[in-house]
Amino acid sequence: MTGSKAVKRLRAYALLLSAGVLYLAAVELLGVSLPCPFHLVTGFDCPGCGVTRMAVALLHGDFLAAWQANPALLLALPVLGWMLLQEEWDFWRGRPKRPEPVWLTWGLMVYCCVFGIGRNLCM
Numbered sequence: 001m002t003g004s005k006a007v008k009r010l011r012a013y014a015l016l017l018s019a020g021v022l023y024l025a026a027v028e029l030l031g032v033s034l035p036c037p038f039h040l041v042t043g044f045d046c047p048g049c050g051v052t053r054m055a056v057a058l059l060h061g062d063f064l065a066a067w068q069a070n071p072a073l074l075l076a077l078p079v080l081g082w083m084l085l086q087e088e089w090d091f092w093r094g095r096p097k098r099p100e101p102v103w104l105t106w107g108l109m110v111y112c113c114v115f116g117i118g119r120n121l122c123m
Contacts, residue, residue, distance in 0.1 A: 006092075009091065023052075024052075024055060024056060024059065027052055027056060028056065033052045034052075036048070036049050044120045045116070045119055045120060046116055047072060047073075047112040047113070047115050047116035047119075048070070048073070049070070050069035050070035050073075051069075051070055051073060053065070053066075053069035053070070054066045054069035054070040054073060054074060057069055071115075072111065072112065072115035072119075076108065076111065079104075079108070083100065083104075086098070
């Protein structure tokens with residue numbers, strides 16, 4: 001691992017974190033959030049609809065509201081977090097990035113699709 005790669009990675013994380021904090025601050029203070037293009041066009045919720053409400057609820061420690069906003073992502077967070085931690089562990093140890101198992105990638109995609117369809121059938 002070279003120093004410039006580490007600096008670029010840290011800058012990217014700082015930028016993502018800053019953007020997330022600013023967006024959530026705008027949502028909290030102004031009550032304005034980005035609309036879902038899929039929902040605007042179809043009237044249906046996509047698998048990601050409710051992510052902002054879930055994030056705000058988690059920041060307030062309200063797990064029930066987070067569950068109601070997007071239960072699929074709430075359940076997937078530990079898996080996604082583990083994947084991110086594993087990638088970071090390899091990066092900082094100077095190891096090459098391990099490819100994600102194909103079954104995990106496809107499993108997450110099927111999981112999101114089933115949730116997206118199911119949440120709209122239950123409306």
